[in-house]
Ligand code: NDP
């Protein structure tokens with residue numbers, strides 16, 4: 549494999565798709581050595597076939613607001629690869645959504661889903677629709693219009709969407725309702741469903757819990773734990789919320805959260821009633837950081853800034869892609885941070901990654917550290933197929949085991965001659981090998 553040539557060709561075919569190229573580059577650079585040791589991959593064109601999505605659906609989503617005004621957004625579903633199982637991945641509703649962002653997310657999802665050990669291929673979808681400030685009726689009409697296009701492409705054994713930024717239980721409910729109406733089938737076609745109609749317990753918390761379990765495993769390799777550690781978290785969405793809950797339960801103190809408007813530093817720790825207050829703000833689609841600082845005066849709001857300047861032992865980026873750059877990474881190192889576990893997808897820029905690796909930090913890349921969300925989606929599918937539901941304890945125990953196993957796979961493939969574990973390389977190689985071998989078995993299709 550010639551990484552430079554592959555990337556030049558890809559950029560020519562897809563000009564301006566920066567996030568997609570960034571995600572592909574990281575994987576190609578990690579797997580180059582093992583790929584070249586397996587000539588059967590080259591002759592079967594595995595990498596050329598893997599870096600292009602199987603198909604992309606792009607469509608118009610017309611909807612009407614509460615004043616009777618019509619609007620149009622763009623909708624997408626990127627079905628990337630289904631070698632090891634049906635297409636699986638979330639939906640993102642955010643004004644920043646582009647095809648490039650959904651292609652990077654769908655591409656990374658292939659390897660993440662492979663790491664979970666469950667039979668799931670990679671996909672992603674979404675829209676540039678902004679749910680912020682919209683009424684429930686507007687969100688419902690949008691979700692229904694969106695589903696009117698994608699229902700033909702998805703199915704419980706074909707492609708199983710779920711949540712991501714801007715898509716939680718409410719949006720899944722509205723989309724599922726329309727799917728049910730169109731097909732007359734009530735099945736596991738989406739995950740993240742309500743707990744009364746097929747949703748798994750622990751799914752809302754699962755990504756954040758899994759990220760903390762992954763951090764716990766990384767810390768163990770250096771004889772450490774979360775007890776007494778200071779943790780900085782970015783975002784305050786589904787992922788950040790779960791991470792804060794679990795980190796606090798394991799004895800750490802979480803001192804930051806953030807939104808696009810800035811971050812909150814709360815030296816006493818973000819726990820209990822403070823979390824309830826944040827959830828209320830989120831449920832009403834409001835910004836969270838500034839109101840929090842008014843409600844809890846011992847905290848400080850840092851407008852327009854990111855939380856990586858705060859001294860911490862562990863950093864958990866849980867907001868969005870490229871939210872932690874080289875300068876932020878250097879600041880974390882200078883402040884004594886030893887461990888970064890990514891709840892978000894690709895939150896660290898390539899330059900930031902270099903800083904983490906050069907400084908021999910415990911660095912858990914998103915496709916390993918946030919795989920607990922999709923893994924629990926997989927567990928939801930299993931419960932749907934078996935037509936039963938597991939208790940919260942059962943689901944959490946399975947999630948925990950999956951995260952421990954993902955950590956082990958990263959150690960197996962990512963340990964360098966001096967003993968340092970490059971989890972990024974380990975995750976990419978472990979995820980890739982399974983998919984590549986499945987593609988070999990299934991012929992050139
Ligand atoms: P949510 O919509 O619940 O939360 C997103 C959070 O990030 C919010 O706090 C939001 O702030 C903030 N945010 C969003 N966009 C930006 C931006 N451009 N700049 C700064 N802050 C921003 O999404 P999730 O918690 O589900 O997702 C967070 C990350 O985790 C994403 O990278 C997602 O891909 C990843 N992920 C999600 C999984 C899941 O199961 N949901 C699974 C694995 C990974 P505000 O609300 O104020 O806009």
Ligand code: 2IT
Nearest residue numbers: 637638710711712922925
């Ligand atoms: O990025 C992700 O792994 C998700 N948004 C969750 C995907 C899923 O299918 O649960």
